[in-house]
Amino acid sequence: MRKFLSGNEAFAEGVRLARPQVISAYPITPQTTVVEALASMVEEGSLACEYLHVESEHAALAAAMGASATGARTFTATSSQGLLYMAECLTYASGGRFPIVMMNANRALALPWNIYGDQRDSLSLLDHGWIQVYAENNQEALDLALMAYAVAEDERVSLPVMVNVDGFALTHTYESVEVPEAQAADAFLPPYATANRFDFERPVSIGYSAGPEFNGHYQYWHHRDMLAAETVVEEVEARFAATCGRRYPGLVDAYRCEDADLVLVTLGSAAGIARDVADELRAAGTRAGVLRIRYLRPVPGRQLAEALAGVAAVGVLEKDISFGGDGGAVFSTVLVACARRGVARPALNFIGGLGGADISRDQVRVCFADLERLAAGQGEAGRVVFLGIDDEEGGLR
Amino acid sequence: MTDRKFTPHLREGLGARPEEFARSTCFEGGYLTSVNAGWRSLRPLIDPVQCTLCLNCYMYCPDGTIFKVRDGEGVCTALAIDYDFCKGCGVCAKVCPVPCIAMVDERGDGEVAAGISGVSTERVLQRREQDLMSCSPKRGLPERIEMSETPARKDAEGGAA
Numbered sequence: 001m002r003k004f005l006s007g008n009e010a011f012a013e014g015v016r017l018a019r020p021q022v023i024s025a026y027p028i029t030p031q032t033t034v035v036e037a038l039a040s041m042v043e044e045g046s047l048a049c050e051y052l053h054v055e056s057e058h059a060a061l062a063a064a065m066g067a068s069a070t071g072a073r074t075f076t077a078t079s080s081q082g083l084l085y086m087a088e089c090l091t092y093a094s095g096g097r098f099p100i101v102m103m104n105a106n107r108a109l110a111l112p113w114n115i116y117g118d119q120r121d122s123l124s125l126l127d128h129g130w131i132q133v134y135a136e137n138n139q140e141a142l143d144l145a146l147m148a149y150a151v152a153e154d155e156r157v158s159l160p161v162m163v164n165v166d167g168f169a170l171t172h173t174y175e176s177v178e179v180p181e182a183q184a185a186d187a188f189l190p191p192y193a194t195a196n197r198f199d200f201e202r203p204v205s206i207g208y209s210a211g212p213e214f215n216g217h218y219q220y221w222h223h224r225d226m227l228a229a230e231t232v233v234e235e236v237e238a239r240f241a242a243t244c245g246r247r248y249p250g251l252v253d254a255y256r257c258e259d260a261d262l263v264l265v266t267l268g269s270a271a272g273i274a275r276d277v278a279d280e281l282r283a284a285g286t287r288a289g290v291l292r293i294r295y296l297r298p299v300p301g302r303q304l305a306e307a308l309a310g311v312a313a314v315g316v317l318e319k320d321i322s323f324g325g326d327g328g329a330v331f332s333t334v335l336v337a338c339a340r341r342g343v344a345r346p347a348l349n350f351i352g353g354l355g356g357a358d359i360s361r362d363q364v365r366v367c368f369a370d371l372e373r374l375a376a377g378q379g380e381a382g383r384v385v386f387l388g389i390d391d392e393e394g395g396l397r
Numbered sequence: 398m399t400d401r402k403f404t405p406h407l408r409e410g411l412g413a414r415p416e417e418f419a420r421s422t423c424f425e426g427g428y429l430t431s432v433n434a435g436w437r438s439l440r441p442l443i444d445p446v447q448c449t450l451c452l453n454c455y456m457y458c459p460d461g462t463i464f465k466v467r468d469g470e471g472v473c474t475a476l477a478i479d480y481d482f483c484k485g486c487g488v489c490a491k492v493c494p495v496p497c498i499a500m501v502d503e504r505g506d507g508e509v510a511a512g513i514s515g516v517s518t519e520r521v522l523q524r525r526e527q528d529l530m531s532c533s534p535k536r537g538l539p540e541r542i543e544m545s546e547t548p549a550r551k552d553a554e555g556g557a558a
Contacts (some may be wrong), residue, residue: 097421203426217415
Protein backbone atom coordinates (compact mmCIF):
# COMPACT_ATOMS: atom_id res chain seq x y z
CA MET A 1 0.00 0.00 0.00
CA ARG A 2 1.32 3.44 -0.89
CA LYS A 3 1.42 5.98 1.92
CA PHE A 4 2.73 9.49 2.48
CA LEU A 5 5.07 9.09 5.46
CA SER A 6 7.92 10.76 7.29
CA GLY A 7 11.10 8.72 7.70
CA ASN A 8 10.22 7.91 11.28
CA GLU A 9 6.66 6.90 10.37
CA ALA A 10 7.96 4.78 7.52
CA PHE A 11 10.46 3.11 9.80
CA ALA A 12 7.74 2.39 12.36
CA GLU A 13 5.70 0.71 9.58
CA GLY A 14 8.71 -1.47 8.80
CA VAL A 15 9.15 -2.37 12.46
CA ARG A 16 5.45 -3.26 12.78
CA LEU A 17 5.80 -5.61 9.82
CA ALA A 18 8.83 -7.23 11.47
CA ARG A 19 6.64 -8.14 14.49
CA PRO A 20 9.09 -7.48 17.33
CA GLN A 21 8.01 -8.98 20.64
CA VAL A 22 9.70 -6.36 22.82
CA ILE A 23 10.39 -2.66 22.19
CA SER A 24 12.31 -0.68 24.78
CA ALA A 25 13.10 2.93 24.05
CA TYR A 26 13.60 6.37 25.50
CA PRO A 27 12.57 9.39 23.41
CA ILE A 28 15.06 11.87 21.97
CA THR A 29 14.77 14.33 19.10
CA PRO A 30 14.72 13.52 16.18
CA GLN A 31 13.96 9.86 17.00
CA THR A 32 10.89 10.60 19.14
CA THR A 33 8.19 10.19 16.51
CA VAL A 34 9.32 6.67 15.58
CA VAL A 35 8.81 5.40 19.13
CA GLU A 36 5.62 7.45 19.48
CA ALA A 37 4.26 5.79 16.36
CA LEU A 38 5.22 2.34 17.64
CA ALA A 39 3.72 3.05 21.07
CA SER A 40 0.44 3.99 19.32
CA MET A 41 0.51 0.78 17.31
CA VAL A 42 0.92 -1.25 20.50
CA GLU A 43 -1.80 0.78 22.24
CA GLU A 44 -4.30 0.35 19.40
CA GLY A 45 -3.45 -3.35 19.11
CA SER A 46 -2.05 -3.38 15.58
CA LEU A 47 1.30 -4.55 16.96
CA ALA A 48 1.32 -7.35 19.56
CA CYS A 49 4.37 -6.38 21.53
CA GLU A 50 5.62 -5.60 25.01
CA TYR A 51 6.48 -1.88 24.98
CA LEU A 52 8.85 -0.86 27.79
CA HIS A 53 9.01 2.78 28.89
CA VAL A 54 12.53 2.76 30.28
CA GLU A 55 14.29 5.49 32.22
CA SER A 56 17.24 6.06 29.87
CA GLU A 57 18.95 4.93 26.68
CA HIS A 58 21.35 2.85 28.75
CA ALA A 59 18.34 1.04 30.19
CA ALA A 60 16.71 0.84 26.75
CA LEU A 61 19.50 -1.26 25.31
CA ALA A 62 20.04 -3.20 28.54
CA ALA A 63 16.36 -4.17 28.51
CA ALA A 64 16.54 -5.06 24.82
CA MET A 65 19.44 -7.40 25.60
CA GLY A 66 17.52 -9.03 28.41
CA ALA A 67 14.57 -9.55 26.10
CA SER A 68 16.79 -10.85 23.31
CA ALA A 69 18.34 -13.30 25.79
CA THR A 70 14.90 -14.87 26.20
CA GLY A 71 14.69 -15.39 22.44
CA ALA A 72 12.46 -12.41 21.72
CA ARG A 73 12.79 -10.23 18.64
CA THR A 74 13.58 -6.78 19.99
CA PHE A 75 13.72 -3.21 18.77
CA THR A 76 15.05 0.03 20.15
CA ALA A 77 15.77 3.47 18.72
CA THR A 78 17.81 6.46 19.72
CA SER A 79 19.90 9.38 18.50
CA SER A 80 22.98 11.45 19.25
CA GLN A 81 23.65 11.85 23.00
CA GLY A 82 21.22 9.02 23.62
CA LEU A 83 23.35 6.72 21.48
CA LEU A 84 26.45 7.80 23.36
CA TYR A 85 24.72 7.22 26.68
CA MET A 86 23.91 3.75 25.38
CA ALA A 87 27.50 3.18 24.31
CA GLU A 88 28.50 0.93 27.18
CA CYS A 89 25.70 -1.45 26.31
CA LEU A 90 26.56 -1.44 22.59
CA THR A 91 29.55 -3.74 23.08
CA TYR A 92 27.56 -5.94 25.46
CA ALA A 93 24.86 -6.39 22.82
CA SER A 94 27.29 -7.13 20.01
CA GLY A 95 29.66 -9.29 22.07
CA GLY A 96 26.66 -11.17 23.43
CA ARG A 97 25.59 -11.70 19.81
CA PHE A 98 22.08 -10.39 20.38
CA PRO A 99 20.47 -9.56 17.01
CA ILE A 100 18.76 -6.40 18.20
CA VAL A 101 17.74 -3.88 15.56
CA MET A 102 18.12 -0.23 16.47
CA MET A 103 17.15 2.82 14.47
CA ASN A 104 19.51 5.71 15.03
CA ALA A 105 18.27 9.09 13.91
CA ASN A 106 21.60 10.66 12.93
CA ARG A 107 22.11 13.89 14.86
CA ALA A 108 24.95 16.20 15.85
CA LEU A 109 26.83 15.77 19.13
CA ALA A 110 27.16 18.39 21.88
CA LEU A 111 28.82 20.80 22.56
CA PRO A 112 27.72 23.19 21.13
CA TRP A 113 24.24 21.81 21.73
CA ASN A 114 22.43 21.02 18.54
CA ILE A 115 19.46 18.82 17.70
CA TYR A 116 19.87 18.74 13.92
CA GLY A 117 21.24 16.10 11.66
CA ASP A 118 24.80 15.04 10.98
CA GLN A 119 26.46 11.65 11.29
CA ARG A 120 29.00 12.17 14.04
CA ASP A 121 26.97 10.07 16.50
CA SER A 122 27.02 6.72 14.71
CA LEU A 123 30.38 7.30 12.99
CA SER A 124 32.06 7.77 16.37
CA LEU A 125 30.85 4.27 17.33
CA LEU A 126 31.95 2.24 14.31
CA ASP A 127 34.09 -0.06 16.44
CA HIS A 128 31.42 -1.16 18.88
CA GLY A 129 30.76 -4.34 16.96
CA TRP A 130 27.40 -3.45 15.39
CA ILE A 131 26.53 -3.72 11.74
CA GLN A 132 25.93 -0.16 10.51
CA VAL A 133 23.78 0.68 7.52
CA TYR A 134 22.73 4.11 6.24
CA ALA A 135 19.40 4.78 4.51
CA GLU A 136 19.14 7.28 1.68
CA ASN A 137 15.38 7.79 1.69
CA ASN A 138 12.23 6.83 3.57
CA GLN A 139 11.49 3.82 1.38
CA GLU A 140 14.92 2.41 2.07
CA ALA A 141 14.50 3.18 5.78
CA LEU A 142 11.28 1.15 5.90
CA ASP A 143 12.75 -1.72 3.92
CA LEU A 144 15.89 -1.73 6.08
CA ALA A 145 13.77 -2.14 9.20
CA LEU A 146 12.71 -5.51 7.79
CA MET A 147 15.96 -6.52 6.13
CA ALA A 148 18.02 -5.63 9.22
CA TYR A 149 16.28 -8.37 11.22
CA ALA A 150 16.93 -10.92 8.50
CA VAL A 151 20.64 -10.04 8.46
CA ALA A 152 21.01 -9.75 12.24
CA GLU A 153 19.24 -13.03 12.99
CA ASP A 154 21.01 -15.09 10.34
CA GLU A 155 23.03 -17.71 12.26
CA ARG A 156 26.16 -16.88 10.25
CA VAL A 157 25.97 -13.28 11.50
CA SER A 158 24.15 -13.13 14.86
CA LEU A 159 24.96 -9.48 15.44
CA PRO A 160 22.92 -6.37 16.20
CA VAL A 161 22.21 -3.90 13.40
CA MET A 162 22.10 -0.12 13.67
CA VAL A 163 20.00 1.38 10.91
CA ASN A 164 20.98 5.03 10.47
CA VAL A 165 18.39 7.48 9.21
CA ASP A 166 19.42 11.11 8.70
CA GLY A 167 17.84 13.28 11.38
CA PHE A 168 15.19 15.65 9.99
CA ALA A 169 16.41 15.26 6.39
CA LEU A 170 14.67 11.86 6.51
CA THR A 171 13.09 11.39 9.93
CA HIS A 172 10.84 14.46 9.59
CA THR A 173 10.55 14.72 5.82
CA TYR A 174 7.52 13.24 4.07
CA GLU A 175 7.79 11.03 1.02
CA SER A 176 5.59 8.63 -0.85
CA VAL A 177 6.44 5.16 0.45
CA GLU A 178 5.30 1.70 -0.54
CA VAL A 179 4.41 -0.32 2.58
CA PRO A 180 4.64 -4.08 1.98
CA GLU A 181 1.62 -6.25 2.74
CA ALA A 182 1.86 -8.13 6.04
CA GLN A 183 1.66 -11.42 4.17
CA ALA A 184 4.69 -10.53 2.04
CA ALA A 185 6.64 -9.32 5.08
CA ASP A 186 5.82 -12.53 6.95
CA ALA A 187 6.97 -14.60 3.98
CA PHE A 188 10.21 -12.63 3.95
CA LEU A 189 10.91 -12.64 7.69
CA PRO A 190 10.14 -15.81 9.66
CA PRO A 191 9.89 -15.66 13.47
CA TYR A 192 13.19 -15.41 15.34
CA ALA A 193 14.60 -18.71 16.56
CA THR A 194 17.93 -19.02 18.37
CA ALA A 195 19.95 -21.18 20.75
CA ASN A 196 21.47 -18.00 22.25
CA ARG A 197 18.77 -17.69 24.90
CA PHE A 198 17.69 -18.77 28.35
CA ASP A 199 15.73 -22.00 28.27
CA PHE A 200 14.23 -23.94 31.19
CA GLU A 201 14.68 -27.20 29.28
CA ARG A 202 18.28 -26.48 28.40
CA PRO A 203 19.89 -24.37 31.14
CA VAL A 204 22.64 -22.04 29.89
CA SER A 205 24.97 -19.38 31.20
CA ILE A 206 24.77 -16.13 29.21
CA GLY A 207 27.02 -13.10 29.11
CA TYR A 208 29.97 -14.57 30.98
CA SER A 209 33.61 -13.52 31.13
CA ALA A 210 36.50 -14.81 29.04
CA GLY A 211 40.02 -14.26 30.34
CA PRO A 212 43.29 -13.65 28.51
CA GLU A 213 43.56 -17.25 27.38
CA PHE A 214 40.46 -17.29 25.18
CA ASN A 215 39.27 -13.69 24.88
CA GLY A 216 40.91 -13.19 21.49
CA HIS A 217 38.95 -16.08 20.05
CA TYR A 218 35.67 -14.31 20.81
CA GLN A 219 36.86 -11.14 19.09
CA TYR A 220 38.18 -13.17 16.14
CA TRP A 221 34.82 -14.83 15.55
CA HIS A 222 32.96 -11.55 16.05
CA HIS A 223 35.11 -10.06 13.28
CA ARG A 224 34.73 -13.10 11.01
CA ASP A 225 30.98 -13.18 11.41
CA MET A 226 30.75 -9.44 10.71
CA LEU A 227 32.68 -10.00 7.48
CA ALA A 228 30.30 -12.88 6.65
CA ALA A 229 27.44 -10.38 6.79
CA GLU A 230 28.37 -9.22 3.28
CA THR A 231 27.16 -12.49 1.75
CA VAL A 232 24.13 -12.56 4.03
CA VAL A 233 23.16 -8.98 3.07
CA GLU A 234 23.20 -10.00 -0.60
CA GLU A 235 21.12 -13.12 0.04
CA VAL A 236 18.64 -11.20 2.19
CA GLU A 237 18.26 -8.50 -0.46
CA ALA A 238 17.61 -11.14 -3.13
CA ARG A 239 14.94 -12.70 -0.92
CA PHE A 240 13.45 -9.26 -0.20
CA ALA A 241 13.23 -8.57 -3.92
CA ALA A 242 11.44 -11.89 -4.46
CA THR A 243 8.91 -11.34 -1.66
CA CYS A 244 8.49 -7.57 -1.38
CA GLY A 245 9.47 -6.48 -4.87
CA ARG A 246 12.29 -3.99 -4.33
CA ARG A 247 15.90 -4.80 -5.18
CA TYR A 248 18.82 -3.31 -3.25
CA PRO A 249 22.42 -3.31 -4.47
CA GLY A 250 24.43 -4.75 -1.57
CA LEU A 251 26.95 -2.91 0.57
CA VAL A 252 27.35 0.00 -1.87
CA ASP A 253 25.15 1.72 -4.43
CA ALA A 254 27.25 2.74 -7.42
CA TYR A 255 25.87 5.36 -9.80
CA ARG A 256 27.57 5.97 -13.17
CA CYS A 257 30.89 4.82 -11.73
CA GLU A 258 31.88 2.27 -14.42
CA ASP A 259 33.67 4.75 -16.69
CA ALA A 260 33.93 7.66 -14.26
CA ASP A 261 36.97 9.93 -13.97
CA LEU A 262 35.65 11.67 -10.86
CA VAL A 263 33.76 9.80 -8.15
CA LEU A 264 32.21 11.30 -5.06
CA VAL A 265 31.74 8.80 -2.23
CA THR A 266 29.06 9.64 0.31
CA LEU A 267 26.38 8.05 2.48
CA GLY A 268 22.82 8.68 3.59
CA SER A 269 20.47 11.28 2.19
CA ALA A 270 23.23 13.46 0.69
CA ALA A 271 23.60 10.93 -2.13
CA GLY A 272 20.53 12.23 -3.97
CA ILE A 273 21.86 15.71 -4.64
CA ALA A 274 25.30 14.26 -5.41
CA ARG A 275 23.75 12.14 -8.17
CA ASP A 276 21.86 15.19 -9.53
CA VAL A 277 25.12 17.11 -9.83
CA ALA A 278 26.87 14.10 -11.38
CA ASP A 279 24.12 14.00 -14.05
CA GLU A 280 24.58 17.72 -14.65
CA LEU A 281 28.33 17.22 -15.14
CA ARG A 282 27.78 14.20 -17.39
CA ALA A 283 25.53 16.37 -19.58
CA ALA A 284 28.39 18.86 -19.83
CA GLY A 285 30.86 16.13 -20.79
CA THR A 286 32.54 15.36 -17.45
CA ARG A 287 32.52 11.70 -16.51
CA ALA A 288 31.29 11.95 -12.92
CA GLY A 289 29.89 9.24 -10.68
CA VAL A 290 28.61 8.77 -7.14
CA LEU A 291 29.35 5.83 -4.89
CA ARG A 292 26.91 5.64 -2.01
CA ILE A 293 28.12 3.58 0.91
CA ARG A 294 25.14 1.71 2.38
CA TYR A 295 26.93 -0.50 4.87
CA LEU A 296 29.90 0.95 6.73
CA ARG A 297 30.20 -2.15 8.95
CA PRO A 298 31.10 -4.49 7.47
CA VAL A 299 33.27 -2.17 5.37
CA PRO A 300 32.61 -2.61 1.65
CA GLY A 301 36.36 -2.74 1.00
CA ARG A 302 36.36 -4.84 -2.17
CA GLN A 303 33.55 -2.78 -3.72
CA LEU A 304 35.30 0.50 -2.89
CA ALA A 305 38.65 -0.62 -4.31
CA GLU A 306 37.07 -2.01 -7.47
CA ALA A 307 34.93 1.06 -8.10
CA LEU A 308 37.76 3.51 -7.46
CA ALA A 309 40.69 1.65 -9.07
CA GLY A 310 40.30 3.42 -12.42
CA VAL A 311 39.26 6.93 -11.40
CA ALA A 312 41.40 10.06 -11.82
CA ALA A 313 40.29 11.55 -8.49
CA VAL A 314 38.01 10.52 -5.65
CA GLY A 315 36.21 12.67 -3.10
CA VAL A 316 34.60 11.61 0.15
CA LEU A 317 31.72 13.80 1.29
CA GLU A 318 30.67 13.19 4.89
CA LYS A 319 28.88 14.82 7.82
CA ASP A 320 31.64 13.94 10.25
CA ILE A 321 35.08 14.97 11.40
CA SER A 322 37.57 12.91 13.37
CA PHE A 323 39.24 15.70 15.34
CA GLY A 324 42.97 15.69 14.77
CA GLY A 325 42.65 12.64 12.56
CA ASP A 326 42.87 12.09 8.82
CA GLY A 327 39.64 13.88 8.00
CA GLY A 328 36.41 12.08 8.76
CA ALA A 329 35.90 8.42 9.65
CA VAL A 330 34.49 7.66 6.21
CA PHE A 331 37.51 9.20 4.44
CA SER A 332 39.91 7.10 6.55
CA THR A 333 37.83 4.00 5.88
CA VAL A 334 37.78 4.55 2.13
CA LEU A 335 41.53 5.24 1.93
CA VAL A 336 42.47 2.20 4.02
CA ALA A 337 40.06 -0.05 2.11
CA CYS A 338 41.73 1.02 -1.15
CA ALA A 339 45.29 0.86 0.20
CA ARG A 340 44.79 -2.68 1.57
CA ARG A 341 43.88 -3.75 -1.94
CA GLY A 342 46.69 -1.93 -3.71
CA VAL A 343 44.57 0.98 -5.00
CA ALA A 344 45.94 4.48 -4.47
CA ARG A 345 44.05 7.31 -6.18
CA PRO A 346 44.34 11.05 -5.46
CA ALA A 347 41.68 11.81 -2.90
CA LEU A 348 40.01 14.73 -1.12
CA ASN A 349 37.80 14.79 1.94
CA PHE A 350 34.82 17.14 2.00
CA ILE A 351 33.29 17.84 5.40
CA GLY A 352 29.80 19.30 5.27
CA GLY A 353 26.33 19.23 6.73
CA LEU A 354 27.53 19.49 10.33
CA GLY A 355 24.90 20.43 12.90
CA GLY A 356 22.15 20.16 10.31
CA ALA A 357 23.64 22.48 7.68
CA ASP A 358 22.34 21.75 4.20
CA ILE A 359 24.67 20.16 1.72
CA SER A 360 23.73 22.33 -1.22
CA ARG A 361 23.90 21.74 -4.95
CA ASP A 362 26.56 24.45 -5.15
CA GLN A 363 28.65 22.72 -2.49
CA VAL A 364 28.57 19.46 -4.41
CA ARG A 365 29.60 21.40 -7.54
CA VAL A 366 32.53 22.78 -5.52
CA CYS A 367 33.49 19.20 -4.59
CA PHE A 368 33.49 18.01 -8.19
CA ALA A 369 35.33 21.14 -9.38
CA ASP A 370 38.04 20.51 -6.81
CA LEU A 371 38.27 16.89 -7.93
CA GLU A 372 38.53 18.00 -11.55
CA ARG A 373 41.47 20.29 -10.69
CA LEU A 374 43.12 17.48 -8.73
CA ALA A 375 42.70 15.13 -11.70
CA ALA A 376 44.39 17.75 -13.86
CA GLY A 377 47.34 17.86 -11.51
CA GLN A 378 46.39 21.06 -9.70
CA GLY A 379 46.31 21.18 -5.93
CA GLU A 380 47.53 18.66 -3.41
CA ALA A 381 45.86 15.32 -2.83
CA GLY A 382 44.77 14.31 0.68
CA ARG A 383 43.33 17.68 1.70
CA VAL A 384 40.48 17.87 4.18
CA VAL A 385 38.08 20.61 3.07
CA PHE A 386 35.34 22.08 5.27
CA LEU A 387 32.65 23.12 2.80
CA GLY A 388 31.73 26.78 3.07
CA ILE A 389 34.54 27.39 5.58
CA ASP A 390 37.93 26.81 4.00
CA ASP A 391 37.05 25.52 0.54
CA GLU A 392 38.34 28.73 -1.05
CA GLU A 393 41.71 28.27 0.64
CA GLY A 394 41.77 24.63 -0.43
CA GLY A 395 41.35 22.96 2.91
CA LEU A 396 43.73 21.48 5.46
CA ARG A 397 46.61 19.28 4.48
CA MET B 398 42.04 -35.34 50.18
CA THR B 399 39.28 -33.35 48.51
CA ASP B 400 37.60 -34.93 45.55
CA ARG B 401 37.73 -32.77 42.41
CA LYS B 402 34.72 -34.36 40.84
CA PHE B 403 32.45 -32.26 43.05
CA THR B 404 33.90 -28.96 41.86
CA PRO B 405 32.62 -27.14 38.78
CA HIS B 406 33.95 -27.92 35.34
CA LEU B 407 35.76 -25.28 33.36
CA ARG B 408 34.03 -24.49 30.11
CA GLU B 409 37.20 -24.08 28.08
CA GLY B 410 38.62 -27.28 29.56
CA LEU B 411 36.21 -29.31 27.46
CA GLY B 412 38.62 -29.39 24.58
CA ALA B 413 36.05 -27.85 22.27
CA ARG B 414 37.34 -25.87 19.31
CA PRO B 415 37.01 -22.08 19.77
CA GLU B 416 34.51 -21.80 16.91
CA GLU B 417 32.27 -24.10 18.95
CA PHE B 418 32.24 -21.93 22.05
CA ALA B 419 33.64 -18.51 21.12
CA ARG B 420 30.83 -17.37 18.81
CA SER B 421 28.57 -16.25 21.61
CA THR B 422 28.61 -15.88 25.36
CA CYS B 423 26.01 -18.62 25.74
CA PHE B 424 27.02 -22.03 26.98
CA GLU B 425 25.40 -25.01 28.67
CA GLY B 426 24.83 -24.27 32.35
CA GLY B 427 26.98 -25.83 35.02
CA TYR B 428 30.34 -24.73 33.68
CA LEU B 429 32.56 -21.93 34.83
CA THR B 430 34.94 -19.66 33.04
CA SER B 431 38.75 -19.71 33.32
CA VAL B 432 40.59 -20.21 36.60
CA ASN B 433 40.03 -16.98 38.49
CA ALA B 434 42.05 -16.83 41.68
CA GLY B 435 45.21 -14.98 40.68
CA TRP B 436 44.75 -12.07 43.06
CA ARG B 437 44.39 -14.17 46.21
CA SER B 438 47.00 -13.21 48.81
CA LEU B 439 45.56 -15.17 51.73
CA ARG B 440 44.35 -18.74 51.38
CA PRO B 441 41.60 -20.07 53.68
CA LEU B 442 42.26 -23.50 55.17
CA ILE B 443 39.53 -25.50 56.90
CA ASP B 444 40.57 -27.71 59.76
CA PRO B 445 38.36 -30.79 59.19
CA VAL B 446 38.89 -32.10 62.73
CA GLN B 447 37.49 -29.01 64.40
CA CYS B 448 34.88 -28.29 61.71
CA THR B 449 31.30 -28.94 62.89
CA LEU B 450 29.81 -28.81 59.37
CA CYS B 451 27.59 -25.89 60.42
CA LEU B 452 27.72 -24.63 56.78
CA ASN B 453 28.10 -20.98 57.74
CA CYS B 454 31.11 -20.60 55.41
CA TYR B 455 29.29 -22.57 52.71
CA MET B 456 26.38 -20.13 52.82
CA TYR B 457 28.41 -16.94 53.14
CA CYS B 458 31.12 -17.54 50.51
CA PRO B 459 30.40 -14.78 47.94
CA ASP B 460 31.84 -16.87 45.10
CA GLY B 461 30.27 -20.22 45.96
CA THR B 462 33.66 -21.87 46.13
CA ILE B 463 33.03 -23.92 49.27
CA PHE B 464 31.56 -27.31 48.52
CA LYS B 465 30.43 -30.41 50.36
CA VAL B 466 32.56 -33.53 50.25
CA ARG B 467 30.32 -36.59 50.42
CA ASP B 468 31.05 -40.20 51.21
CA GLY B 469 29.91 -43.13 49.11
CA GLU B 470 26.41 -42.90 50.53
CA GLY B 471 26.10 -39.22 49.68
CA VAL B 472 26.52 -38.00 53.24
CA CYS B 473 28.43 -34.74 53.66
CA THR B 474 31.54 -35.58 55.66
CA ALA B 475 33.62 -32.46 55.15
CA LEU B 476 33.74 -29.04 53.51
CA ALA B 477 36.39 -28.12 50.98
CA ILE B 478 37.36 -25.02 49.02
CA ASP B 479 37.81 -24.71 45.27
CA TYR B 480 41.00 -22.69 45.00
CA ASP B 481 40.50 -22.13 41.27
CA PHE B 482 37.82 -19.60 42.19
CA CYS B 483 38.43 -18.60 45.82
CA LYS B 484 39.53 -14.93 45.93
CA GLY B 485 40.82 -15.13 49.51
CA CYS B 486 38.36 -12.54 50.83
CA GLY B 487 38.30 -14.15 54.29
CA VAL B 488 34.53 -14.00 54.79
CA CYS B 489 34.50 -17.75 55.57
CA ALA B 490 37.08 -17.33 58.32
CA LYS B 491 35.13 -14.36 59.75
CA VAL B 492 31.83 -16.20 59.92
CA CYS B 493 33.23 -19.50 61.21
CA PRO B 494 31.87 -19.87 64.78
CA VAL B 495 34.46 -22.48 65.90
CA PRO B 496 36.76 -20.90 64.52
CA CYS B 497 38.53 -23.49 62.39
CA ILE B 498 39.32 -21.66 59.17
CA ALA B 499 42.81 -20.17 58.96
CA MET B 500 43.95 -17.55 56.44
CA VAL B 501 47.48 -18.45 55.34
CA ASP B 502 49.88 -16.33 53.35
CA GLU B 503 49.94 -17.42 49.69
CA ARG B 504 53.66 -16.63 49.45
CA GLY B 505 54.27 -20.01 50.97
CA ASP B 506 55.77 -19.47 54.41
CA GLY B 507 52.71 -21.09 55.98
CA GLU B 508 52.22 -18.34 58.54
CA VAL B 509 48.71 -17.93 59.80
CA ALA B 510 47.48 -14.40 59.29
CA ALA B 511 47.22 -12.69 62.64
CA GLY B 512 43.98 -12.50 64.55
CA ILE B 513 41.76 -14.56 62.30
CA SER B 514 42.01 -18.06 63.59
CA GLY B 515 43.27 -20.09 66.48
CA VAL B 516 44.16 -23.09 64.33
CA SER B 517 47.65 -24.41 65.01
CA THR B 518 50.38 -23.67 62.49
CA GLU B 519 51.30 -27.32 62.36
CA ARG B 520 47.78 -28.32 61.50
CA VAL B 521 47.56 -25.57 58.89
CA LEU B 522 50.75 -26.66 57.15
CA GLN B 523 49.53 -30.21 57.00
CA ARG B 524 46.22 -29.14 55.49
CA ARG B 525 47.89 -26.81 53.10
CA GLU B 526 49.94 -29.66 51.69
CA GLN B 527 46.84 -31.75 51.19
CA ASP B 528 45.01 -28.93 49.46
CA LEU B 529 47.88 -28.07 47.19
CA MET B 530 47.98 -31.65 46.01
CA SER B 531 44.32 -31.69 45.14
CA CYS B 532 43.43 -28.16 44.10
CA SER B 533 46.37 -26.33 42.61
CA PRO B 534 45.24 -23.19 40.82
CA LYS B 535 48.29 -23.49 38.55
CA ARG B 536 47.08 -26.71 37.02
CA GLY B 537 47.06 -26.44 33.23
CA LEU B 538 43.79 -26.83 31.35
CA PRO B 539 44.68 -29.49 28.75
CA GLU B 540 45.60 -32.12 31.31
CA ARG B 541 42.27 -31.79 33.06
CA ILE B 542 39.91 -33.21 30.51
CA GLU B 543 40.79 -35.10 27.36
CA MET B 544 39.78 -33.65 23.97
CA SER B 545 37.63 -36.63 23.02
CA GLU B 546 35.86 -36.87 26.33
CA THR B 547 32.65 -35.05 27.13
CA PRO B 548 32.47 -35.06 30.89
CA ALA B 549 29.15 -35.71 32.50
CA ARG B 550 27.55 -32.72 34.15
CA LYS B 551 28.51 -32.19 37.77
CA ASP B 552 25.03 -33.04 38.96
CA ALA B 553 25.25 -36.40 37.24
CA GLU B 554 28.40 -37.28 39.11
CA GLY B 555 27.05 -37.91 42.53
CA GLY B 556 25.25 -34.81 43.59
CA ALA B 557 27.37 -31.76 44.14
CA ALA B 558 25.63 -29.36 46.44
